[in-house]
C-alpha cells in the first residue's frame with residue numbers, strides 16, 4: 166500500500182528531524198503539525214480473530230473515524246467491521262463516554278455469531294477509543310439502546326477498549 | 337445476506353442493566369413508547385434489567401383504567417379489551433384470566449406503585465425503548481462513497497494453522513513457483529493471466545509479511561510472497577477458480593516432562609503436523625521429523641534431568657521439516673500423539689518399538705469393542721447409528737448420577753441467531769444438539785435443566801438465572817458461529833477467566849468436541865464481555881460448534897448424525913470435567 170511506504174518515509178523523516186533537533190529548534194516546529202495528520206481505524210482479519218489497524222490521513226476526529234469505518238478497509242484482505250449498509254447517524258460525547266448511533270442495518274445485516282459480533286463491536290470501540298479523551302463507547306441503534314447486536318454481548322452499557330484483539334500494525 | 341433480526345430492534349423491550357445506578361446516565365435517558373418520548377415525573381426503576389414505571393404512567397400513556405386493591409395487594413389494569421391483574425411482591429400475573437409469570441414483581445417505592453413496563457407493552461404489541469431524541473447528527477455529506485473495487489481479482493489472507501493465502505484469479509492456464517532468498521520470498525508465476533496486477537496486501541503474519549504482484553509480460557502475473565521466516569509451501573488449484581497457498585505449520589516451544597510418571601514430549605504448534613519417528617542406536621537417540629513445519633526462532637537445545645532423556649534438540653532441517661532429537665539413556669518410542677492441555681503432546685513409552693506394540697496390543701484386548709469416529713467430515717459419513725455410542729461410557733455413569741446440568745440452546749423465538757446461506761437458523765440447530773446432549777446426560781443419570789426446550793425467546797441475562805435457580809452445577813451454552821464472507825470455519829469454546837473451573841470445563845469440552853467432529857480447532861477464547869458468562873456464578877462455557885455461515889459447516893450442522901457427534905463430544909467433555917473434579921477432591 167502506498168500508505169505504508171509513506172509512513173515508513175515519514176518515520177524516517179521523524180528520525181532525521183529528531184536528530185537535527187539537537188542543533189536547531191525550528192525544524193521540529195515545521196514538522197510537528199504534519200505529524201498528527203494520520204490516525205488509526207481498525208478493520209477485521211479474514212479469520213475473525215483480530216483487529217488490524219489501517220492508517221488514514223486526517224486529524225482523526227470522531228466524524229473522520231466513523232466515516233472511515235463506514236467506507237471500509239482500503240487494504241485487500243481486511244474485512245469491514247460494520248454490517249453491510251450500516252451508517253453512523255449521530256454521536257455525542259458525555260464525559261469520557263462517546264454515545265454513537267448507527268442505522269438499523271448494523272443489526273439487520275449482521276451475520277451473527279459471537280465471532281462476528283466481537284469484531285463489529287470492538288472494531289467500533291477500539292477505533293473510537295484511539296481518541297485519548299474517549300474511554301468508553303456506548304453503541305446505539307437509531308438513537309436507542311439495544312440489548313445486544315447479535316445475541317451474546319450486552320450493549321446496555323458503554324464498552325471499554327479491548328486491547329487483546331489488536332493485531333500487529335501495518336508499519 | 338438479509339437478516340430478519342428486526343426483533344431486537346422493533347419488538348424487544350430495551351433494558352438498562354445497572355445503568356440507572358450510574359446517575360449521570362440515568363438523567364440522560366429518555367423513555368420512548370413507540371416513537372414518542374415520555375415525560376417522566378418520577379424516575380424509572382430497574383430491577384434485574386427490567387424497567388418498572390409508576391402505575392400512573394400506564395393509565396396516562398395507554399389510556400388504561402387501573403385499580404389497586406390494598407387488601408389483597410392486587411393491581412388491576414384494564415386496557416382496551418385486555419385485563420391484566422398483578423400482585424405486589426409476586427411474579428404471578430393474570431392476563432385475561434390466564435395465569436402467567438412476570439420476570440420481575442410489581443412493588444411499592446415510597447408511595448408510588450411501580451409495575452413492570454415490559455410485560456404490559458408486550459401484551460399491547462408496543463415498542464418500548466430507552467434512548468436519546470436529540471443527539472448531534474453526523475454531517476453525512478460523504479456517505480455512500482463506496483470505495484472502488486475495479487475488478488474482483490484480489491489477494492485474500494485466510495490465515496488458519498497454515499497461514500493460507502487465497503489468490504482470487506479467475507482465469508489462468510497454469511503456474512510455476514520457486515523459493516528465493518535475500519530477501520526470503522516465494523515467487524509464483526501465474527500463466528495465461530489477463531488483467532491488471534493485484535493490489536498489494538500487507539499480512540504481517542508469523543510467516544508472510546506482504547504479497548505484491550507485477551505483470552511479467554502480457555500473459556504472466558508474478559506474485560511475490562515476502563517472508564518473515566523462510567518456509568515451505570503447498571499450492572492448490574481450486575476448481576471454482578483461484579489458487580490457495582498453504583505455508584508450513586508453525587512450531588514454537590518444545591519441552592519434555594513427566595505427568596503421573598508418563599514421559600511426554602510436548603510442543604506448541606499452529607496445528608497437528610505429521611511426524612516420522614526414527615530410532616537410532618550408538619548413541620541411543622530418537623529423531624522426530626515434523627513435516628510441513630517451520631520452527632519459529634533459532635535452533636536450540638535443552639538439558640533434561642530425567643532417568644531416560646538426557647538432552648533435547650530442535651532445529652529446522654530444511655524448508656519443509658522441523659527436527660526434534662532426543663538423546664537417550666535407554667530406548668523410548670511414542671505411544672500416542674495429539675492435542676492435550678492446549679498443546680501437542682506425544683506420550684512416550686520406555687522401551688523399544690516392539691515392546692510398545694506388545695503393550696498397545698494388550699491394551700487393545702482389554703478394551704472392549706471401541707467405537708469408531710469418522711475422521712473425514714463429509715456429511716454422508718455422519719449416519720445416525722443408534723447403539724454405537726456410549727459403549728465405553730457405562731462405567732462412568734456414576735460420575736454423573738444426580739448431577740444437575742443446565743443446557744442453554746442459544747437464541748430462540750424472535751432471535752434466529754446467525755443464519756446460513758441456505759437459510760438454516762442457528763436457533764434451530766443448537767436446540768436439536770441441546771436436546772440430544774440432554775438425552776445423553778439423562779441416560780447417564782444426570783438431571784438436565786434447559787433454559788429453553790422449544791423455540792422461545794429468553795434474554796441473555798435470564799439464562800444464567802434459570803441455571804442457578806435450579807441449583808445447576810454447570811451451564812453449557814450451545815451456539816453456532818457466524819462471520820462475513822463464508823470462508824471462516826471451525827470450533828471454539830468461550831469462557832470467562834474469573835474462575836479456573838471455567839477454563840477446565842472449556843478445555844475438556846473443546847478437546848472432546850474436536851476429537852468427535854474433527855473440525856478446525858479455533859481453541860479456547862476468553863470472553864469476559866459476554867453477558868451470559870459474566871452473569872453466571874457456576875462453571876459456564878459457551879460452545880461455538882461450527883460456522884453456520886460456512887457452506888460446508890452449515891450442511892453439517894443440519895445433519896442429524898453430525899448433531900449427535902457434537903452432543904457426544906460435549907458429553908465426554910462434561911464427563912472429563914467431573915472426573916477432574918473428583919480426582920482433585
Ligand SMILES: [Zn+2]
Pocket residue numbers: 278279316317746747753754762815816817
Ligand atoms: Zn449465537
